[in-house]
Amino acid sequence: MKTLYPLTPAQNMHYQWIRQYNTQQVCGVTIVAAVKMDLDFMLLNKCIDEETKRYECLNLRFTAPDENGEIKQYFKRKSQKTIKLLNLSSMSFEEAESVCQSMAYETFEGADRAMYEFLLVMLPGGYNGFFAHLDHRLIDSCGLAVMVKDIMALYAHYKFGKDYPQELAGFEEVLTKDLIKAGNQKRFDKDRAFWESILDKYGEPLYSDIQGKKVLEESRKRHNDKSLRSADIEKENLFVEVKDYKLDSEATKKLMDYCAGKKISFNNLLLLTMRTYLSKVNDLQEDITIESFIARRSTHDEWTSGGSRTIMFPCRTVISPATSFFDAAKEIQDMQNSIYLHSNYDPELIKKSVKERFGTPDGTTYESCYLTYQPLQVNADNMNLSGIPLYFKWFANGAATKKVYLTVTHTDEDGLNFSYHYQTAALEEKDIELFYYYMMRIVFTGICDDSRTLKEIIETV
Amino acid sequence: MKNEKRFKEFLAQYCTVKPQDMTNDMRFLEDLGLSSFDFMSLLGDLEDNFDVEIDTEKIGNLTTIGEALVFIEGAAKTA
Numbered sequence: 001m002k003t004l005y006p007l008t009p010a011q012n013m014h015y016q017w018i019r020q021y022n023t024q025q026v027c028g029v030t031i032v033a034a035v036k037m038d039l040d041f042m043l044l045n046k047c048i049d050e051e052t053k054r055y056e057c058l059n060l061r062f063t064a065p066d067e068n069g070e071i072k073q074y075f076k077r078k079s080q081k082t083i084k085l086l087n088l089s090s091m092s093f094e095e096a097e098s099v100c101q102s103m104a105y106e107t108f109e110g111a112d113r114a115m116y117e118f119l120l121v122m123l124p125g126g127y128n129g130f131f132a133h134l135d136h137r138l139i140d141s142c143g144l145a146v147m148v149k150d151i152m153a154l155y156a157h158y159k160f161g162k163d164y165p166q167e168l169a170g171f172e173e174v175l176t177k178d179l180i181k182a183g184n185q186k187r188f189d190k191d192r193a194f195w196e197s198i199l200d201k202y203g204e205p206l207y208s209d210i211q212g213k214k215v216l217e218e219s220r221k222r223h224n225d226k227s228l229r230s231a232d233i234e235k236e237n238l239f240v241e242v243k244d245y246k247l248d249s250e251a252t253k254k255l256m257d258y259c260a261g262k263k264i265s266f267n268n269l270l271l272l273t274m275r276t277y278l279s280k281v282n283d284l285q286e287d288i289t290i291e292s293f294i295a296r297r298s299t300h301d302e303w304t305s306g307g308s309r310t311i312m313f314p315c316r317t318v319i320s321p322a323t324s325f326f327d328a329a330k331e332i333q334d335m336q337n338s339i340y341l342h343s344n345y346d347p348e349l350i351k352k353s354v355k356e357r358f359g360t361p362d363g364t365t366y367e368s369c370y371l372t373y374q375p376l377q378v379n380a381d382n383m384n385l386s387g388i389p390l391y392f393k394w395f396a397n398g399a400a401t402k403k404v405y406l407t408v409t410h411t412d413e414d415g416l417n418f419s420y421h422y423q424t425a426a427l428e429e430k431d432i433e434l435f436y437y438y439m440m441r442i443v444f445t446g447i448c449d450d451s452r453t454l455k456e457i458i459e460t461v
Numbered sequence: 462m463k464n465e466k467r468f469k470e471f472l473a474q475y476c477t478v479k480p481q482d483m484t485n486d487m488r489f490l491e492d493l494g495l496s497s498f499d500f501m502s503l504l505g506d507l508e509d510n511f512d513v514e515i516d517t518e519k520i521g522n523l524t525t526i527g528e529a530l531v532f533i534e535g536a537a538k539t540a
Contacts, residue, residue, distance in 0.1 A: 298502040338517065
């Protein structure tokens with residue numbers, strides 16, 4: 001008989017989005033990983049099949065919702081003995097990516113089924129590899145990076161005699177530990193006290209938008225409530241575009257050196273930069289909340305067990321414009337550290353508490369921007385394929401639950417990639433260009449002289 | 462110290478340094494390579510595993526293995 005487990009808070013976050021937006025598309029995650037070399041596709045097929053045994057999280061399935069709309073998860077493996085080969089080699093890269101993009105929009109409908117699909121792919125320019133499309137409740141971006149690395153390391157082992165990759169931690173064991181931790185009443189009470197204390201201290205949050213105050217004002221009119229502090233969420237048109245900007249290695253080094261020298265984590269520097277821009281375009285608003293994603297992987301087992309551990313928490317920053325850039329960074333760091341300590345809490349409970357306290361209208365939110373900083377890189381060196389050109393690309397699922405979702409990753413050239421996913425219902429590329437432009441102006445002005453106040457920096461840029 | 466071996470084995474789950482190579486003057490972030498999330502997560506798990514209560518105001522005082530050990534021993538005595 002199969003063992004049924006409840007969803008973890010991170011999985012539940014995705015499940016609630018599926019329910020709220022009424023489509024599994026919001027939960028899709030897709031990558032293509034390929035190397036510029038001839039591949040033995042039979043062998044790659046064998047490696048992917050082996051991966052589904054090594055990486056237990058791939059075998060998660062979900063039950064149909066019960067009478068309360070809740071679902072459970074269990075493990076059942078699907079054989080990957082014959083994976084289809086998709087030959088896109090005669091196309092241009094643009095055409096091939098367009099095909100992969102359209103497949104990234106596909107959904108996994110229904111319950112009690114495998115929630116992933118692999119394809120072997122031949123791409124233009126001699127690149128060969130695989131396409132993987134999965135449900136985010138199985139795996140997050142860290143987990144995907146580990147999976148890609150592991151599949152390619154298996155291939156390098158069988159093909160070139162490299163070392164067999166180290167065993168991956170058992171997901172079921174880690175899941176069980178997580179559920180025990182979540183059931184620890186003492187810890188739960190402490191976590192709840194922390195999140196409630198933020199609401200006690202600062203009261204109801206206040207919405208801020210990259211398009212300025214007019215967005216909240218429009219919601220106030222729509223709800224006929226001049227004091228409304230939350231704004232409407234776009235629910236009809238979830239389509240997103242993606243705009244990427246690259247920061248070169250020299251500029252990236254300046255940011256990293258500042259963080260190392262001042263003991264500020266890069267994630268917190270990004271949060272400060274984003275919230276300063278939001279403050280700038282919202283008449284120096286002090287109370288800004290950004291949803292910040294946390295990978296929640298710290299032990300070896302958590303790093304290699306896969307699964308969906310990434311979860312988002314509201315990073316509430318109430319900072320006076322008279323605060324220096326450095327002091328503001330420290331304030332954010334203190335807040336984020338406290339959030340880390342209490343990140344076993346289910347964010348759904350925070351939302352519930354806010355709604356109960358302040359009567360937040362349905363379909364409204366306090367946050368317009370979401371941030372993920374992903375320090376884990378996928379490159380050929382860490383897959384035992386050193387020196388071989390690699391093609392690795394994330395494909396957007398085409399439906400965002402957020403107005404702007406910024407993902408910052410490291411590039412192979414020691415730079416950074418700022419990837420903005422934005423809802424086209426409200427935003428244009430021009431809005432994102434401005435966002436990136438001012439983020440760079442703010443952060444470099446800030447690190448150049450961190451004794452300047454946020455107000456001075458905003459006026460300077 | 463009574464909990465030294467156990468604490469270092471616990472700590473080894475979060476870093477690549479082996480328990481036998483850990484010295485008490487090693488710093489969590491700089492020498493063991495923990496991120497701020499790792500460190501805060503470790504503190505949460507420390508409370509559960511060693512049955513101690515950490516005052517968040519005093520987290521700044523815990524920067525090395527030795528300081529954490531003194532804290533654990535002290536908390537055990539007062540419990």
